[in-house]
Amino acid sequence: MISRDHPRYHSLIQREKITDAWRKGILADSGMIAHGRGEAFDYLLGEETTEPARKAIKAAAAALILAENPVISVNGNTAALVPAEVVELAGEIGGKIEINLFHRTEKRVKLIEEVLREHGASEVLGTGKLMHIDGIMSPRATASPEGIYSADTVLVPLEDGDRTEILRKSGKTVITVDLNPLSRTSRMASISITDNIVRAVPALIDAVRELRDAPREELEGILRKFDNTENLRETIKLLDIRRYNPEIESP
Ligand code: ATP
Numbered sequence: 420m421i422s423r424d425h426p427r428y429h430s431l432i433q434r435e436k437i438t439d440a441w442r443k444g445i446l447a448d449s450g451m452i453a454h455g456r457g458e459a460f461d462y463l464l465g466e467e468t469t470e471p472a473r474k475a476i477k478a479a480a481a482a483l484i485l486a487e488n489p490v491i492s493v494n495g496n497t498a499a500l501v502p503a504e505v506v507e508l509a510g511e512i513g514g515k516i517e518i519n520l521f522h523r524t525e526k527r528v529k530l531i532e533e534v535l536r537e538h539g540a541s542e543v544l545g546t547g548k549l550m551h552i553d554g555i556m557s558p559r560a561t562a563s564p565e566g567i568y569s570a571d572t573v574l575v576p577l578e579d580g581d582r583t584e585i586l587r588k589s590g591k592t593v594i595t596v597d598l599n600p601l602s603r604t605s606r607m608a609s610i611s612i613t614d615n616i617v618r619a620v621p622a623l624i625d626a627v628r629e630l631r632d633a634p635r636e637e638l639e640g641i642l643r644k645f646d647n648t649e650n651l652r653e654t655i656k657l658l659d660i661r662r663y664n665p666e667i668e669s670p
Contacts, residue, residue, distance in 0.1 A: 429466070430458065433500060433617060440499030445530045447522040450495045453577060460598035461615050463658045468622055471653040472614040478645035479574070479594045479610045480626035481638040486572035486592070489514035490544075494521065496577050497616060498531045502538040504620040509540070511627045514574075517566035518545035521579060523558075552589050560585045567591075575608075576616050583607040596620070600654040611647055613654045 421431045437454045440446040468476070483489050489512050491505055498505075509516050518531050532543045544566035552560045552568060559582045562568040573586060576596035580603025586593045587607055595608040596619045605611040612619045630638065 429617075430461075433458075433615075436499050437496070440495060443530065444527060445534060446495035446499055447520075447527070449522065450499075454496060457577075457598040457615065460600075460613075460658075464598070464613070464654075465657075465659075466615070468614050468618050469654060469657055471650045471657070472612055472619070473622075474645065475610055475612040475647075475650055476614070476619065476622050476626050477630070478641055479612060480623055480630050481641040482572055482592050482594060482610060483512045483514065483574065483623075484627060484631055484633075485635070485638050485642070486512070486514070486570075488570045489572045489574070490566045490570040491516050492519040492545075492567060492573060492575040492578070493517065493531060493535065494519060494577055495527065495531065498534045500617050501620045502534050504624065506535065506539045508574075508620055508624050508627070511624055511631075515566050515570075516540055516543055517563050518543060519562070519567065519575070519582075521559075552585055555585055557581070557585070575604075576619075578604045578608075580604050580607055600651045600658075605651055606648075609647060610645060611651060613651070 421428060421435065425431060437446065437451060441451055491509050491514055493505055493516055505516060516535060518528050520527060528546055532546055535543050544563040549561035550564050550568050552562055567573055570591060572592040574594045575583065575586065578595050583593055583595065583604045584607050587609065593608045594610045595604050596612045596614060596616045597605050598613060598615060599605060600613045605613065
């Protein structure tokens with residue numbers, strides 16, 4: 420039992436969820452390593468939603484509201500950390516949920532589907548036969564025909580660079596959540612939210628609720644003004660290894 424007053428309470432709770440999911444087989448070994456990398460960036464960003472992340476969340480909300488066929492992609496880490504929030508967000512945007520795994524096994528797909536259904540999902544895609552996007556014969560180019568394959572906008576948290584590139588090249592608007600502003604995914608996506616998924620998805624739900632009734636021109640304006648490269652640049656400026664040790668000066 421982790422005490423609420425522990426200074427690293429939130430981080431320890433996330434670790435517990437991640438290791439539990441790994442023990443149950445929901446998460447591959449590499450999912451734990453990915454979480455560790457995310458933690459390190461989160462530490463450097465002050466473990467809070469930064470101003471550039473807030474802008475990216477607003478742009479992502481506008482894109483999801485404008486989308487005709489939005490799909491949220493779920494992997495082991497997402498299922499471990501924010502299953503209920505993903506289901507809620509899908510409801511808010513009238514979007515679909517698709518399981519998309521780097522280390523795909525039928526058992527892991529089944530387990531993640533169960534987690535999502537336990538949290539209220541009525542339809543979970545990516546469990547059956549997949550198709551190759553634009554005929555690219557890579558295992559990273561597969562998607563469900565009624566889901567990511569035919570989506571115009573996809574939210575793909577914690578995605579890898581190759582797949583992000585394939586999704587972008589196929590003409591989709593790609594929104595990612597990735598704590599590493601230097602990753603290929605962050606650079607390749609249309610909108611990169613550099614924030615922890617445990618904060619980003621609830622913030623996205625709020626932003627969608629706030630913007631839902633806004634006129635179409637206003638939403639399009641938000642999207643037009645958003646510049647992903649500039650946003651990542653602003654985020655990189657915030658990375659500060661002295662954040663927790665301000666007395667240590669850089670050389
Ligand atoms: P790329 O191919 O995009 O360069 P990568 O191979 O370096 O990515 P992966 O292991 O595919 O990285 O993806 C994991 C990414 O997810 C890491 O960049 C990590 O920072 C990020 N990440 C891990 N946990 C979280 C989290 N809780 N919230 C947001 N991002 C996270």
